[in-house]
Amino acid sequence: MTAPAKTRKPWSDTARGYAMNAPALLALLLLVAYPIGYSFWVSLHRDNLAQPAVRKFIGLDNYLSLVDDPVFLCSLGVSALFVLTVVGATVLLGLAMALVLNETFFGRGVLRSLVLLPWAMPGVVNGLMWRTVFDAKTGALNGLLTDLGWIDEYQAWLSSATGAFLLTAFAQVWNTLPFAVIILLAGLSTIPGELYDAATVDRAGPWQRFREVTLPWLLHPLLIVLILETMNAFRAFDTIYVLTGGGPGDATATVALLTVQRVLSYTDVGLGSAYAWVITLITMVVSVGYVGLLYRRGSFEV
Template sequence: MASPAPPAAPPAPADRRRRRRFGNAASDTLRAYAMNGPALIVLFSLVAYPIGYSFWVSLHQQNLKRPDDTRFIGLENYFALWRDPTFLSSLRTTGLFVVLVVSMTVVLAMILALVLNESFLGRGVLRSLALLPWAMPGVVNGLMWRTIFDANTGALNGLLTDLGLIDSYQAWLSSPSGAFFLTAFAQVWNTLPFAVILLLAGLSTIPSDLYDAAKVDRAGVFQRFRQITLPWLLHPLLIVLILETMNAFRAFDTIYVLTGGGPGDATSIIAVLNVRTALTYTDFGLGSAYSWVITAFTLIISVGYVAALYRKGSFEV
């Protein structure tokens, strides 16, 4: 008669610890999902669902003036945009506007950040004052600059007349080129402080030992900027480029209050056409298509920024 099998050996202490660790990790994961579940549901309801619904609307012919004529038309709204000469003209205007605003913002923000990073009397007060334009809403910003550029009672005309630089008051916003550049300037003035804050935060993380060593090696100001400052600012510079590009593409309130998209279509960027199509003409299908075109352009340009800066340094995204 065969002898009974020996009882199974108890699990080794290492196996018990591994199982206990796995069980604790699984319970921690479930607990994390349970605690973050309400926030995820709210986030999906407030962000993901409206975004998805706007894309769904862009695939329909939906005009509030003809509510009974709503139907699915696929990508016809997007094809209609590329056949519209008004959209193509606004696309060129938007491209020039974005390039001008982003380049001016980056250059001026870099200069101001370098100045505010130095130690001098009243630096804290100047840093605080630099935040004021950023705290101003876009509508108020447009109203302020429209008052300054006014052809009859504008402060700019009064100042230039007192200085003897002009003989009579000028209508600065009546010419297409003047309106375009002054609108870009107003947009830069409004968004510049945020870029300065980001670059200033990046400058504060650079070890002073690097500059001391560079001075010992007799490196000049431009060499220190190119070899030390600029590589350390790649991450905040990337954030500035992406956010300022998004702001320039979506710059509606300042432009609408300042020029209304005119004169003619000199300042009629895509965001202005988007709001005008959706709210004035109540064409929500075509207006949603405008929104997704802006999103696509912003995404493509942002990926280009990341690809360009990633080859020059490493940063956390």
């Protein structure tokens, strides 16, 4: 007499989910986690491709050397000012555009579609386009202002430190603004119309309706925009590199630009990796601060 065959216990939904996602998780570990971990390991070494024989483990010396490095500290200040300018302008302009596009008017759908175009443009193409516009000899900006009679001769807009910084920030805002508009417009669409009706009955003016109804409902979308736009602005490289190359002088030399130059121009991958990890740590701290502020105000859904 043979024993009855044992029935196999079916997999739970959780186990089945992990099994089906295992290949994707393995690919993420190989393509993302390993390079990130290896870059941190490299940052703990004196590693210059021009001198492969002197590769040596030095611990945190690369990071400690940044404390009294005037070039790095200057680039850190430029990055902080760049982030404040870009994020501030993006939030204000994005909120204004979202409020306009949330209204009902003829051609709203077309305008909403056109707003997405700058976001679809790669950073390198964005930099090339604005470099052509701001060109001192053949730039469209000079041609337009000359035709309008606002200037008498062509100007070298990118030759001054202030002009280069502001125009680079403008190009970055132009490229990333549509994302903020999309997030804020989605937040505006969730506000119940009954709240505005009640505010109108209470004789609330436009500013009161915005402050008491619109802004509280946009708090979470605004903070999401702050997190992502801050990260993007701090890591911005391609537009800055193509438009100004970090100049004139060090007016637009951000930490992200300095990182790439340190690795590609000076082949110092150890110190360059340390620069990259400083960017990562700063953006993590800022993001955690934003998220902490967000959770103190309530929960949110992405």
